[in-house]
Amino acid sequence: LAKTTQPISMDSYEGQEVNITCSHNNIATNDYITWYQQFPSQGPRFIIQGYKTKVTNEVASLFIPADRKSSTLSLPRVSLSDTAVYYCLVGGPEGSGNTPLVFGKGTRLSVIA
Amino acid sequence: EAGVAQSPRYKIIEKRQSVAFWCNPISGHATLYWYQQILGQGPKLLIQFQNNGVVDDSQLPKDRFSAERLKGVDSTLKIQPAKLEDSAVYLCASSFYEQYFGPGTRLTVT
Numbered sequence: 154l155a156k157t158t159q160p161i162s163m164d165s166y167e168g169q170e171v172n173i174t175c176s177h178n179n180i181a182t183n184d185y186i187t188w189y190q191q192f193p194s195q196g197p198r199f200i201i202q203g204y205k206t207k208v209t210n211e212v213a214s215l216f217i218p219a220d221r222k223s224s225t226l227s228l229p230r231v232s233l234s235d236t237a238v239y240y241c242l243v244g245g246p247e248g249s250g251n252t253p254l255v256f257g258k259g260t261r262l263s264v265i266a
Numbered sequence: 267e268a269g270v271a272q273s274p275r276y277k278i279i280e281k282r283q284s285v286a287f288w289c290n291p292i293s294g295h296a297t298l299y300w301y302q303q304i305l306g307q308g309p310k311l312l313i314q315f316q317n318n319g320v321v322d323d324s325q326l327p328k329d330r331f332s333a334e335r336l337k338g339v340d341s342t343l344k345i346q347p348a349k350l351e352d353s354a355v356y357l358c359a360s361s362f363y364e365q366y367f368g369p370g371t372r373l374t375v376t
Contacts, residue, residue, distance in 0.1 A: 187364075189365075194369075194370075195367075195369060195370075196270075196357050196359065196367025196368055196369060196370055197309065197357075197365075197367050198367070199364035199365060199366075202364065238308075240308055254365075255311070256301075256308030256309045256310070256311075257308050258306075258307060258308050259308050
């Protein structure tokens with residue numbers, strides 16, 4: 154299973170763009186990159202999934218360079234409610250029945266007013 | 267759309283006792299997962315079902331943990347006997363594509 158490395162924690166002020174980078178040097182050809190968000194006392198929530206280049210949805214953008222050995226989750230104009238733990242996972246894709254996704258320790262994002 | 271339901275939300279037991287958790291997935295989701303999340307760590311997959319068949323249970327401590335998914339819908343996870351290190355939040359998730367998680371059951375073993 155591909156291993157991921159993320160910063161343990163990050164701080165940001167409200168209104169700023171936050172970029173969380175994840176390293177996955179041994180990502181397999183069939184692996185996708187998926188990000189989840191987890192608030193205290195709740196289960197994780199799917200944010201975004203991608204395979205290469207750039208994916209954007211109403212919540213975030215995911216940037217994946219050509220070598221796919223890393224990826225960056227970009228959260229535009231964060232608010233206090235974005236304070237959470239963000240997990241980067243490789244495998245899947247979700248729903249494929251392929252390589253199960255493995256959660257690491259995640260990045261604890263603290264948004265400051 | 268109703269989410270993943272889990273019960274109970276909290277449970278306190280003494281070591282060596284038994285405990286069972288229940289999960290009702292989102293309707294139509296064939297895949298169901300049970301995770302264990304210890305404080306400060308990411309969720310750890312215990313078992314994955316596809317309908318009522320087991321896809322992956324490689325990290326399930328089978329000497330004390332068991333899980334079943336009858337009729338490919340609801341699922342139960344049982345621990346017998348419980349140990350102190352089993353204190354954690356037990357999360358159930360279901361998926362068609364991305365995973366949807368339930369609120370979890372917080373287990374405290376004393």
